[in-house]
Amino acid sequence: MDLKVGIIGSADILVSEENTAKTMGSGSLDVFATPAMIALMEKAASIAVQNYIDEDSSTVGTMINVKHMAATPIGLNVTARAELVEVDGKRLVFNVEAFDEKGKIGEGQHERFIINAQRFISKAKSKLNE
Template sequence: MVIIGTKCQIQQKVTEEVTAAAVGSGLLPVFGTPFMAAMMECAAMTCLQEFLEEGQGSVGTHLDITHDAPTPIGMTVTVEAEIRDVSENGKMVVFDVRAWDEKGPIGKGFHTRAIINNERFLSKCNAKLEG
């Protein structure tokens, strides 16, 4: 059973490889929004993982975030995901997500993940390759 209030944090040092300029989402050497979004999804996935049964996984279905402040190369970004809500059938999980660096908040929002059966999900996905 997924427990509301469960939290998970992850960190990443900002290097040239995770800048807006490197990913093409901007031209400046600052922490890129796509990398912040990926960190938010990763924190949520990691948070949910302990509640999953053998053969289950989770996939992101919605991400609604703001990136409110820049972070330069050399600083560390911390992201936290906290389980806020679980659907009645227990398959959809909503997370509050937030990000900050050593100087304060840089982003926030919410993220939804669906709990899936890995084998069934991959089978459905790979069926797209057939005729």
């Protein structure tokens, strides 16, 4: 594992009816939903580190603190960018931003943890047998 501060990941998506606030239930308008922006930011962070962790590992989001600063209509593209700013053992902290074609629409911080994928899934599935 060779995780270093400064690693950057990005992800993008076209705003469509599927990811509007109205469709996702986070509001009543046909604009890019805050939950969709958050998911895109998490995806960018996940992508940033995927080539730097062991094959049997993954990362999971544990905290996000973001501002959604501007609305984006259907038809525009949104790009999220995540920069790794802190590595504390298995804890990873990212600065995240999102932009549409006209400018910045969101920013904040996101925390992820490196986990063993098989153990994590086994523990989650064990809840079915409780």
